Amino acid sequence: MAAEYKTIAKDGLWENNGVFAMLLGLCPAMAMTGTATNALGMGLATAAVMAASSMLVGLFRNQITQEVRIPVFILVIASMVTLVDLFMNAWMHELYKVLGMFIPLIVSNCLPLARLESFAGKNSALPSLADGLFMGIGFTIALTIIGAVREIIGSGTLFADASLLFGPAFKVMEMRLLPEDTGILMMILPPGGFLTLGLLVVGKRILDVRAGKEIQMGGAHSAA
Amino acid sequence: MKQGTFIHAVILGLFCLGFGVVLAFSDHITVDDIAARAMEDRLNSLGQVLPDSIHDNNLVADATTMKNARGHEITVYRATKEGKVTGLAYEIIGVGYAGQMKFMLGIDAEGKILGVRVLAHKETAGLGDKMEVKKSDWILRFDGLSLGNPPVEKWKVKKDGGQFDQYTGATITPRGIIKAIREGLEFFAANKTQMMDMTAPKAQTKEGH
Numbered sequence: 001m002a003a004e005y006k007t008i009a010k011d012g013l014w015e016n017n018g019v020f021a022m023l024l025g026l027c028p029a030m031a032m033t034g035t036a037t038n039a040l041g042m043g044l045a046t047a048a049v050m051a052a053s054s055m056l057v058g059l060f061r062n063q064i065t066q067e068v069r070i071p072v073f074i075l076v077i078a079s080m081v082t083l084v085d086l087f088m089n090a091w092m093h094e095l096y097k098v099l100g101m102f103i104p105l106i107v108s109n110c111l112p113l114a115r116l117e118s119f120a121g122k123n124s125a126l127p128s129l130a131d132g133l134f135m136g137i138g139f140t141i142a143l144t145i146i147g148a149v150r151e152i153i154g155s156g157t158l159f160a161d162a163s164l165l166f167g168p169a170f171k172v173m174e175m176r177l178l179p180e181d182t183g184i185l186m187m188i189l190p191p192g193g194f195l196t197l198g199l200l201v202v203g204k205r206i207l208d209v210r211a212g213k214e215i216q217m218g219g220a221h222s223a224a
Numbered sequence: 225m226k227q228g229t230f231i232h233a234v235i236l237g238l239f240c241l242g243f244g245v246v247l248a249f250s251d252h253i254t255v256d257d258i259a260a261r262a263m264e265d266r267l268n269s270l271g272q273v274l275p276d277s278i279h280d281n282n283l284v285a286d287a288t289t290m291k292n293a294r295g296h297e298i299t300v301y302r303a304t305k306e307g308k309v310t311g312l313a314y315e316i317i318g319v320g321y322a323g324q325m326k327f328m329l330g331i332d333a334e335g336k337i338l339g340v341r342v343l344a345h346k347e348t349a350g351l352g353d354k355m356e357v358k359k360s361d362w363i364l365r366f367d368g369l370s371l372g373n374p375p376v377e378k379w380k381v382k383k384d385g386g387q388f389d390q391y392t393g394a395t396i397t398p399r400g401i402i403k404a405i406r407e408g409l410e411f412f413a414a415n416k417t418q419m420m421d422m423t424a425p426k427a428q429t430k431e432g433h
Contacts, residue, residue: 060239067228068236079243086250090257097265164358185351 005130012134018111019142019197020204025111029143030193032102035155037162039147040140041099045088047136049080050112054132056080057120061128064121073116074107081106098165111139142200149196152177154187270301270313272357273330273339278310279303290418292317293411300419309333309420312412315343318404321396322346325355329408333420336370340405352397362391363401371409379406 018024025046032042053076057064064072085103088096106112115135120128152158156178163171186192263284270283283301292298294317303311313330325345330338340363342355354360365388380386381399390398412419 063235064239065232065235067232071236072239075239075243079247082247083250086254086258089261090254093261161358185348189348 004127008127008130009134012131012136012138013141014138017142017204018114018135018139019146020201022111022114023201024114025109025139026197028102028105028109029146029197030190031105033143033147033150033193033196034188035151035157035161036144036147036159037165038098038102039143040159040162041095041165042102042105043136043140043143045084045099045103046106046109046112047133047140049077049084049106050115050132050136050139051129052083052132053077053080053112054115054120054135055125055129057116058123058125058128061121061123069117069121070113073113073121076116077112078107094167095165098161111135146193146196146200149200150187150192153184154192155183156180269328269341269343270330272341273313273328274301274303274311275338278305278332278338280305283313286422288419290415293407302419302422304422307422309422311338312419314408314411316404316408316411318400320345320347320400321352321394322348325397325400325404327401327404327408329405331370331409331412334370335409335412335416336368337366337405337409339364340366340401347394347397352394354391354394355397355401360391362389362398365389366405371406371413376406379403 012018014021016022019026019029028042028046033039053073056076057073081103084106085100088103089100112132115132119131123131148158151160156176158175158177159170159173162173163169184192187196266284274283281302281304283303286304287299287301289297289299292314296317298315301313302309303313311330311332313328316327316329318325318327323346325347326343328341328343330340332338341357342363345353345355347353347355355363357363374387377385378387379402381388381390381395381402383390383395384399386402388398388402
């Protein structure tokens, strides 16, 4: 039992990482990684949606027939996104003001759908919850790394405005690593996102080869 | 119709119904809080361009709508003290490097700027976004100025022969902002009587974004 969850965690965080291995969810991974703070916020919101929708699909997997599973999955994801949007707007308004416009974008992320299709639809609620959660955390880590690289090279800062997003206590996270106006603008524009992602994917594969692992080609269905 | 198809339709229908109920319920319990937050946001941003000290009315309740120079309907928020109009705030629109930028312009009854704040923009982060008060105090330089001070031909960035500094690394954004403010002031000069007329019909208070 414990071994199963260990595999799920390892899969989500590294082996089958949504961004670096499966190359899924690239829309937010490109659009939301101009700063590490935005990337982290987007990742966390996505992780919450993924955990909730995976658990629900795991719970109802025997009622969802093959023929209608895709519309039902999309319905589940869209509902979870709407709930996160409503609750955040009402009760976490400061956070919502920063993240709000990105939350509806989670629906367009194919990573949650891919996990419902390849994992939650075939497993019971708890392992599905774990899978959604760890895939979401893996996604968060990947986005934050891309965001950090782009932000450091592009603007010379790290976690700028983190206190606006998470509260004044996170002021300590905000760092300036390079003097002002020395950043390379291209890194915070879209090309920088593609370059960073490409290099990080290469980096992960080199590490995997060093460790003597077989390289898995990207794709949602290579998993589990 | 085959029996199988019918079952699938029922299953999908039930899921839709179930989630529909959940969403309707969530909407019901959050709708008041969300409306309250939106009103707070609106009053907060208005408070930055129309200081509390100059009015004793509810800015949102006393708003009116009128058509701007481009023919779009805009909301004009009016500050009154003891029944006299002491200030106005309305949305102005400029064109920046990456498209439209929206600002809230606050002026007193003589047309002197009380404050300008950005509402929405898509300028490049780290370069064009220095009009945000939390990033730079650049936009505060307009406080206290009016259409004659400086003269109209000086309402430009220095590069174009005007008197305002562009900010490091960006000229197009400040150029668009200054033009928007100048047009906003000209709009007031041309429509002063109508804007100050408190008997004009009040705007429907609706929640916009």
